[in-house]
Amino acid sequence: AQSVTQPDIHITVSEGASLELRCNYSYGATPYLFWYVQSPGQGLQLLLKYFSGDTLVQGIKGFEAEFKRSQSSFNLRKPSVHWSDAAEYFCAVGADYNQGGKLIFGQGTELSVKP
Amino acid sequence: DAGITQSPRHKVTETGTPVTLRCHQTENHRYMYWYRQDPGHGLRLIHYSYGVKDTDKGEVSDGYSVSRSKTEDFLLTLESATSSQTSVYFCATGMGFGGMAEQFFGPGTRLTVL
Numbered sequence A: 001a002q003s004v005t006q007p008d009i010h011i012t013v014s015e016g017a018s019l020e021l022r023c024n025y026s027y028g029a030t031p032y033l034f035w036y037v038q039s040p041g042q043g044l045q046l047l048l049k050y051f052s053g054d055t056l057v058q059g060i061k062g063f064e065a066e067f068k069r070s071q072s073s074f075n076l077r078k079p080s081v082h083w084s085d086a087a088e089y090f091c092a093v094g095a096d097y098n099q100g101g102k103l104i105f106g107q108g109t110e111l112s113v114k115p
Numbered sequence B: 001d002a003g004i005t006q007s008p009r010h011k012v013t014e015t016g017t018p019v020t021l022r023c024h025q026t027e028n029h030r031y032m033y034w035y036r037q038d039p040g041h042g043l044r045l046i047h048y049s050y051g052v053k054d055t056d057k058g059e060v061s062d063g064y065s066v067s068r069s070k071t072e073d074f075l076l077t078l079e080s081a082t083s084s085q086t087s088v089y090f091c092a093t094g095m096g097f098g099g100m101a102e103q104f105f106g107p108g109t110r111l112t113v114l
Helices: none
Strands: A003-005 A010-014 A019-021 A024-026 A033-038 A044-050 A056-058 A064-068 A073-078 A087-094 A103-105 A109-114 B004-007 B010-013 B019-025 B031-038 B042-051 B054-057 B064-070 B073-078 B087-094 B103-105 B109-113
Touching: A003 A087, A003 A103, A010 A019, A019 A109, A024 A073, A033 A064, A033 A073, A044 A056, A044 A064, A044 A073, A044 B103, A073 A087, B004 B087, B010 B019, B019 B031, B019 B087, B019 B109, B031 B064, B031 B073, B042 B064, B042 B073, B054 B064, B073 B087
Parallel strands: A010 A109, B010 B109
Antiparallel strands: A003 A024, A019 A073, A033 A044, A033 A087, A056 A064, A064 A073, A087 A103, A087 A109, B004 B019, B019 B073, B031 B042, B031 B087, B042 B054, B064 B073, B087 B103, B087 B109
């Protein structure tokens, strides 16, 4: 069965510092991977997605993620964090084709940004 | 962004009462989903729909039922609300699986069961 693990429940970084949020997945075939962001009191917004091809994908708000098949990872990065990036971040993997387009979500990583 | 609205946005109810949450979409997406979000659990799938009148259970479906009589509407019903169903509920829509598995989320409904 597919699963997603986000090892860090909460991360604090200083504004202007670089950021890396970890995501590990379990999936037998080529995965379809997503990162979503949730600001307080809001719904989830898609940051970026990986389907195939180039393993480094660019997203909105200056985020990027790298797919590493050998490590079963899809880590999210940003070179310089802004205070407005404080939010909760969710990694997700697409379930098998016969499961109604479901996504399997990790438990989320809450990001705090210090001034 | 997909046009997804949820109603009500906030609701307080008492244990044992029925509650219906509504999700409405204007994007003509085939798939619709109901999640609940609780601290420490992330998002958990309650039920989903892969077409009008076609629904299936997710991982936390006990105590919940759904209906989809039109493409644009997906209703979630708590037949007899319990305090353990206090949560934030999100509706999402999608166009398919694999490469089309991206989901679009509504703003959420905060439900409190006293």
